[in-house]
Amino acid sequence: MADARRYCTLPSPFPMKRGGALHGARVAYETWGTLNAARDNAILVLTGLSPSAHMMSGAEDPSPGWWEGMAGPGKAIDTDRWFVICVNSLGSDKGSTCPASTNPATGEAYRLDFPELSLEDVANAAHVVVRELGIARLACLVGCSMGGMAALAYMLLHPDTVRAHVSVDTAPQAQPFAIAIRSLQREAIRLDPQWANGGYDIHGDGERYPDMGMSIARKLGVITYRSAMEWNGRFARIRLDAEQREEQPFGFEFQVESYLEGHARRFVRSFDPNSYLYLSRASDWFDIAEYGGGSVMEGLKRIRIERALVIGVSTDILFPLEQQEQIAAGLEAAGANVDFVALDSPQGHDAFLVDIENYSRAIGGFLAKL
Amino acid sequence: MADARRYCTLPSPFPMKRGGALHGARVAYETWGTLNAARDNAILVLTGLSPSAHMMSGAEDPSPGWWEGMAGPGKAIDTDRWFVICVNSLGSDKGSTCPASTNPATGEAYRLDFPELSLEDVANAAHVVVRELGIARLACLVGCSMGGMAALAYMLLHPDTVRAHVSVDTAPQAQPFAIAIRSLQREAIRLDPQWANGGYDIHGDGERYPDMGMSIARKLGVITYRSAMEWNGRFARIRLDAEQREEQPFGFEFQVESYLEGHARRFVRSFDPNSYLYLSRASDWFDIAEYGGGSVMEGLKRIRIERALVIGVSTDILFPLEQQEQIAAGLEAAGANVDFVALDSPQGHDAFLVDIENYSRAIGGFLAKL
Structure with a gap:
């Protein structure tokens, strides 16, 4: 099977938020659709903890992707209109530099010598991909689950690089449960x-x-x-x-x-x-309140975007609906035009991967307004 | 420290629901208060998976029990009025015959040669204690968590031996979560x-x-x-x-x-x-629908008692409130006078051990009416 995976080399050294740096690191990504001449039709998708960059099938790799029902020609994330990029998280083993990669300093796998990883690093690595593709500003940044937290970091750390945001089943900080x-x-x-x-x-x-x-x-x-x-x-x-x-x-x-x-x-x-x-520990560490003097709301208010769609599901015990309400309220207080969708899908946190009908309607409807 | 623990020898052989029998088995129990001459003031408490029979302190053993705040002189389960019995579940290692006990057939610990254990066996063993104490009919049977399921079995298997029932944070069957x-x-x-x-x-x-x-x-x-x-x-x-x-x-x-x-x-x-x-597997196996031709409601309708109090808490993810609603509806359909209390205690399933104030009010109020 042909591989649609591309690689983006990160600047070397690539400094990590909590100290240390990676040398000669890279992240894997895939793209679908065509970037237009104005370079203003790009959507970046940041994933949950385990998926690869293979979000959907395409000419080069026809195998179904992890969000196959959501994205493709004529689907909610419509590749006939949008140039879609999905990045494999830095630290994930699906092509990006991770603890199983070779440490150039030793010639051996990093294992636990890999520097401490944060979702801010994941966001920064994804931003390098976007910049290398010649995109100054994303039409939309989509983040699901852990990727939703990374997306919040992305928008905070790279202001004015995102017009609209879709926040899916995620949280502004990890709660004790x-x-x-x-x-x-x-x-x-x-x-x-x-x-x-x-x-x-x-x-x-x-x-x-x-x-x-x-x-x-x-x-x-x-x-x-x-x-x-x-x-x-x-x-x-x-x-x-x-x-x-x-x-x-x-x-x-x-x-x-x-x-x-x-x-x-x-x-x-x-x-x-x-x-x-x-990656699991990076999720625990994430806390947007760090950017707001200890307040989640103040952290969110520092995000500058035009529009947002925030979706959550009442049956999610890992990222409860109240946390999506916080994100929606914070982005609204920041001046964004926010659509908030609370679904009753029975599938819990994974509903975004299963209840394609309802998530498609919400996300497709939002993207159609952009 | 003095030990208030008593032992009740079970009939030998003691047949087990799923096959096999125990020989020379016993269960541990404690009692508080005084059985009156009419022998009609006895309350039996069946415990969750891990507690011992030491439910509260007493003259012989002044160490605090697992439900210390709930029971004792002048408390919700008032030992000035009631003769309270708490039985350590058959199969638990707090004095009752269990897989760590010596198998008389071999002289070695049973370990996995212990026969398959069900909550019906737990109920039957507790019933032997009550009978041996000369009590034909309990004034009230209280069951918490796993003990609540065992209590349902007790009332089904031993009709007309219970007047009133208090069902605490439990379920009529184990659900897949x-x-x-x-x-x-x-x-x-x-x-x-x-x-x-x-x-x-x-x-x-x-x-x-x-x-x-x-x-x-x-x-x-x-x-x-x-x-x-x-x-x-x-x-x-x-x-x-x-x-x-x-x-x-x-x-x-x-x-x-x-x-x-x-x-x-x-x-x-x-x-x-x-x-x-x-004990964990016994909890999974319990299903009152087995007694109702596959219907939880029909199983509950076979229970003959006069009054019941059913309590649950909205934050319980292990025994969700809907399951207490089922129990209440079933006992009501069976002809009992049922009080249903849905609490909002934040402590989840363990609220009955922590939110003593609200549970005391409900249980004390119910017992006062008997």
């Missing part, structure tokens, strides 16, 4: 003897690998990405057939357990554990 | 190499012990027992002081992480892991 969940996910990995203080087999094809920790982390992720309401309708108390059950003591018996196991198996060796730890 | 959480807790223990298929050092004082799995299980428990709302006010984004932080990579940094760690440390070697697994 989300920190607790992510801390426990990290702990499951850290306590796995096979993590070996970051020294596991980095290629993911050997025996020394924190499968247990990554599996528990992923399952806990999926539990908090979805909602109890959805599962009542979807799984109820349906049992697995006898031949699907595990033979071991306390093995899986309910469909919901098998569903989680399937998610974990697809994830475990496909995402670098150290990169996961770095 | 709760199953998913408990399954993941069990998996964290099962995947811990030190669990050793149940073969760890059963006395909890050796090296071979699933500390990691129990710690993760407990933290996940605490996360789901409390609420995001409470933590926003209580922890916000407060950091640990530098000297409180761990020196290891990705070590704790936020107060909420240290809070969870404290809970885990207090729990890890104080509850037998195999017993935890058995």
